[in-house]
Amino acid sequence: MATTKAEPGSSQRFEKDTREKIVSVVRHAILLTWSFVVLFPLYWLASMSLKPPGQANTLPPDWVFLPTVYNYLQLFQRSKFVTAFGNSLIMVAASVVLVLLIGVPAAYVLSRYDIPMERDVLVWILSSRMLPPIAVVLPFFFIFRNLNLFDTRIGMVLMYVSINLSLVVWVMKAFFDGIPVTLEEAARVDGATRFQGFRKVVLPAAKPGIYSVAIISFIFAWIELLFGLVLTNSKAVPVTLYVYSFIGSRSIEWSMLAAASMAMIIPVAVFLILVNKYLAAGLSFGVVLKE
Amino acid sequence: MSTPTQTQSETRTKPEGKIARVRRLWNDHLPIWFIAPMATVMVLITFFPGAYDLYLSLIKEPTLNVFAADFVGLSNFSTAFSRGGALHSLIITITVVVSALILESVLGFVLAALVAGVGSGRVKSFYRVLFIIPMAVAPVSLATIGRIMLNSEVGIIPYVINSATPFTAPAFLSKMPLLTVILMDTWNWTPFMFIIFYAGLSSVPDTLVEASRVDGAPLWRRYVHVIIPYMKPVVFVATLIRMIDLFRTFGVVYGLTQGGPGTATQLVSINIYEQMFVNNQVTVAAAIAVVYLIMVVALCNIVIAKVGFDGVWD
Amino acid sequence: TRGGTGSDDSANTDSKSDGGADIPLKKYQQADIDWKQFEDSKINIGAVQHPWVDAIKPAVPIFEKLTGIDVVWNILPENQFRTKRQTDASTGAGQFDVFFMDQVVNQYRHEGWLQPLDPYFDDSSLYDESWYHPGDMFDASKWQAHGGGYSDKWTGLPITVEVQTQFYRTDLYEKHGLTVAETLDQFRQNAKTIHEAESDIAGTVGRGQKGYGMNIYILNTFLREFGTSLWTDFPNNSGLDTDGTIDAAKWYVNLLKDYGPQDASTQTWSDVLTTMQEGRAGHIVADANLFWPDLTGSDSKVGDKIGIAKAPKPADGQFSPNAYNWQISTSKNAKNSKQGFLFMLWATSKPTNTWMHLNNDAAFSVRQSVWKNDEFRSRVGEDFAQITLDSLKAAKPDPFDRKYPQWGQQYSEELQRAIAGQKSAEAAMKKAATVAENIYSG
Amino acid sequence: MARITIDDVTKRFGGDNNSVVAVDDVSLEIDDGEFVVFVGPSGSGKSTLMRMVAGLETQTEGDITIGDTVVNQFGPRARDIAMVFQNYALYPNMTVQENMSFGLKMSTNMSASEIERNVTSTAEMMGIANLLDNKPGELSGGQQQRVALGRAIVRDPNVFLMDEPLSNLDAKLRTEMRTEINRLQNDLGVTTLYVTHDQTEAMTMGDRLVVLNYGELQQVGTPLECFYRPANRFVAGFIGSPSMNFFAGTARGGTLQCDGFGYDLSERMQESVGSYGDLELGIRPEDVALHDEAVDRNSFEVVIDVVEPMGSISYVYCRVADQESEDTFVVEVGGQRPISEEQTLYAHIPPEDVHLFDGATGETLHQRKLDSDIGTSAAGQSQNAGASSGTL
């Protein structure tokens, strides 16, 4: 027994180690390839934004170049851009808050109470997402003009809410399904009203779901264009529309466009990094979570 | 014996002030208060535009005055299919939806599985954030920058392909527009599938995977027979939502190709746009939208019926 | 000025942005027009992201001072602007008092969304013919401002005109000993030479992208030069399947397929421009003179190597380049049409127009006087000015009938298909003809 | 502190036509300060009954009174109860401190400092004072359980409700916590309802046991009453581990004829049984004796099937030698006694330890004899036994 122990044992271990190493190398090779696929366009975008105007599309490319923040300075000197950017930040953030305020309680009710025809209700909610915006923008234009919502931030906030509400309801319903009912019962026994139980106990427990759906809603609203185009004029113009303004009918300001596009990525990236740790748990759609 | 009412009161019945009464009303009917705003918004954003489109699709000249409207039955629908290219754009849309959905799901899943297996938490976080970023690129930017990057003369991508690989870069936008559009959408939206699948994967119990390993299942069978079925709710909801979103894709494709060359990438949404904003055929556009809505709703119901909510939310 | 979307604060212009205009008010006040009658009102202008906007904006404070009317701009890229304009007009919202008008002019007129300007011209408090000098405008421009010949009333006032010309790389021509093409055959030959001799450079570039203002804008020139026209018999025969059209299409399609960039069929104005700017093409088939400022500007790597010439024609054809005008119009539902008319008048008046062209990089005057102005000619270059003037004088603009957008779109799709190699030029044009005729018959 | 009265309470779940009767016409009085344990198989309605007391479910029929108030219409909030859940139900986002303060904040007007004082002292009592700033996710199972208890205790409620609070703990911890809860309840004297299906907990914790089956009350009494004086075959079989052995048989002429052996009924038994025919004989594993030879007529030959040595004792599974079926019964013997499988021995059932049950209804007909007075005195007042102590 002791005869052939040490040598083959260690060599076998070595082999197993190498196998694990190979698996890990292949894994990272694939992940890095995709990282490259993701990063290359982003890198190109960034490099366009950091090159002097006129040098954006040079071929062969200057892989190495002296970066300049000239474009960004230009961008942020244009008061319209700053206004639109701020506009968008405010409107989108407000819409995320509002859509959560509307959607999360509704999702809670859908999860906890017996709703007649629940399935159909859920599909109906999802159907609000099925028509292309282009097909609904005219009716909304009417509503907005008649309700004096045209070219108002409130109007845009409502529009963004309508884009994201179905998503919020679906994701959060699934998430609430995974939170044990005993938690609220404990709160009620502890003397909390149903609402207090929801607000103080269930909501905090739903944090991962809320953060996840918030970031996704944020993104969907942040990149929205068509409603912004048709339903605003000057006061509530979102940043997407401003980005468009670098695309002239005669020429495109490549560097500025790139700088503006990069600037648009930044809030999302920051938000993403902030809620990163919740993302894994937040979107598992009712599959019961491991602790 | 007394049969207490279904809704118990939260507090003992004492003489109550106004505020207390409001509070009681609030708490006793909480579900109604909770669901009412959502229901209101939903009614507004589904019924009104839907009804409007339906109305438009049935009349001759667009007018808001229902009494003056000249109802023409289904003639707008026949125009949509005879001259409006509705069928063609439906086929294009379905092609894009199906292939992009498959690509994004598979890729998203593979990436999620690979990232989930990464040992170090920091590296994991890094990939997780990085892989989501493409979603944040606005369609305007993506389409415009994409066009120039793909440009056969001055674009960086053909340049890199030509100079760094043995292949010759194809003319992306003119010779393989549909594929280019699909790939572009894949770049843009694989993150959505990735993050949801990632969340789903992190919730598969380890023992289940181990049980299948002990049972002798090789890697791919483990995924096919054990992990993916376990994640069914996640897969189902993610693909359903992505499918719906794909059906209404507009910005990126319009920016890239405007539906061309010819009508090679003319999605339904682009067709509706052109009918409405180029041809000024609002009623025909509405007819296409109605057909399309019916189709998507039907499709969703079929998918839901086939796959079922069972095992999704029970 | 305030409000508006887009880069109106300092976009595209460096230092001249802040009301640097210095046109004496006197030049306007000498007109027999009651400029001040709408003091303290406001007009909304819906505009396309276009050099004209950049050029006139610095002068707008003068208008505001002259009239006491506030000007609010809404500036958008062409496609987005169209969407917005259509929404506005079709829903009767009337948010724009003045807006850019293009190929849809007769469609809008036919729908009753457009307001003819003649009543304002007849209003003596608003208009002074002797001061305004409409005779100075090119006939082609005035013709297009009357619904492209479909209306006997003013549909708008023309603001810019652009005409077909050809641009070439002087250095390459010199290197390969080429002469500037006058005929289509020569042009093709030149493209061939450059294409085959230079590895990284395409023989030619041209707009292949579909759209009623895109590829067909160019083809329309050639089909006329081949002796045919659009709507040989309106609305029964579109003229798109005549021999002339088919020959023209064949020539254009083959040229781009043989010596153009690989993805010529998808190229837009900005693609063409960038390709030329980056020095990756020998010449532009023949496109608007308005390429000139950007081709020779600071963003261009070949700025000092660009030559301009008249558009080529078939050996036995008649030189008749296409010309296109933007006009500004007002709608039926606009709330301040009179104020808007004052603005149109002011913006297209001789003093403003001249100032823009002398001081603010404009090069698209609809007034002949500018093209003859020495100061202007020396600023933009003698060649450019002379060739543009000659071309404009011979120009034959497209008639935009009321369904032009619709059939034009499909016609351009067919042409794009041919350029992309999906079908032959002949088949494409025949199909386009059928479609166009069907649109009127069915 | 409060007395609880459950009066003809019935709970049906589901629609009118296909409803499940979870609790079936149960009446029960629980004295102030009493510790009552609900036992019964899974699905017997223990949780439902407790949840109705909590106000988390509304009974379909009947009244529940806490103290002097009929609480039918009150939500849990108004009932002044505290509950400990099987999965602890700690609020995951709050620290231990916050978890414990939550109830006080919600249901009293105490000042923050007062709350803190209470929480700290309770935490000290529970030995979790050093965990106050941790989140539940950072605690072990036992610590979480302590927090859950502490959260209930700090509220100083009228009634404690505990639904299988220990079932997620491992054996060792469970023993520890069991003693702790016992001690606490003794000290605090708060009326307590406790659901379990653990034998040991049932036997050792409560002043009284409430045995439920299919939503129906089977027996209410002290643990020892239920053990020695089971009201019916169900209780006899349910209480005690290993279970009581049952032999079905027919009484004929003073002899109970079972499968494989006959058993002579004593006079006392014959009196109790009267004219019943089909009976079941019940005998606990520890009361059966195994001999090498038959000792009297009531001995019968058995074959040893399996021996489970437990250390100080062994469980021996025997098969009656002459019987037709394969059924075995359990006998408890000393751990050091050498018995091997397939061995043949003689089992003896001492008449004084025998229970007899009606074969059809399961009703108890005859009870074992007892040395002390547990059974006889208690058996009579079984339904309304007061808060007698758990010791003898």
Place this chain on the structure above:
Amino acid sequence: MARITIDDVTKRFGGDNNSVVAVDDVSLEIDDGEFVVFVGPSGSGKSTLMRMVAGLETQTEGDITIGDTVVNQFGPRARDIAMVFQNYALYPNMTVQENMSFGLKMSTNMSASEIERNVTSTAEMMGIANLLDNKPGELSGGQQQRVALGRAIVRDPNVFLMDEPLSNLDAKLRTEMRTEINRLQNDLGVTTLYVTHDQTEAMTMGDRLVVLNYGELQQVGTPLECFYRPANRFVAGFIGSPSMNFFAGTARGGTLQCDGFGYDLSERMQESVGSYGDLELGIRPEDVALHDEAVDRNSFEVVIDVVEPMGSISYVYCRVADQESEDTFVVEVGGQRPISEEQTLYAHIPPEDVHLFDGATGETLHQRKLDSDIGTSAAGQSQNAGASSGTL
């Protein structure tokens, strides 16, 4: 069927500098067909050791041999084992039939009909034949457990691995399944490793016990060896429920001076102890006698703290009257014996039942006497005890 050899196996988790040693240099031979039970407190490395045998973890050092093959480099797939998990780990999307066929489909070339035949016959054996078309979600805990077992059995593997397979079941079901697994393992004769922390399972199921603590092997032997002949204080305390009572003391001149009482060491004891000073005396609860009066010098006065009546027996928690601390020890007495709290009695520790341990290392110095030959004969071969039967 296979023999398993675990040879100097060590498992470290985590990085090089702050690693956790989960299993520490364990060597073990398991005979073909043997049923070995791993016990030990939580975190002692039981699961880790088993998972290394399964191939789910790779050992850091050492070799594992199954049959004649060193399997270090094989994944679980190649080891021909079947495993039963604590939470069953049934595939929720598959029917029972599919769950049971899955392993066969994956690891053999059997035809579909053959698989079906095997599954059906196993299902019949396990009494779940009527559930074959159900999904796991529709089954009760006990049924799920049966399916999990059936899934393992149907594969006819070399080795069964079971990690606390019964811990999610309630007491009654656990008893049932315990006997069933025992019977099955007897019938099938497949080498089985079984992890548990349940006393009863540990004592009754295995041929041998493997006791682990902090990843180190404490003792390997039959359950009764471990019970009666513990190798050290840890095993003595861990095996048996309630635990053995320990009294720390100092041996001086033939007397062990403990807190509150002195205990005269018998001659045999003094021999075993030799010159050790600090000792611990161990005595099992069932071996202590409680008398009304002192019986000999080794009796001492105790005050009764708590009495837990369990039916046929009661556990009495006593405090040594003269001791300084509040510690109690447990005594098992007959269930009907009337003892009440705060009563004063005399505890007697019979010298023949006493264990003595080294106070510092915990090593066993002196073992109790035994009537039969369990201990003496077995103790010597403790490490390599063959597949001796579990009965005496």
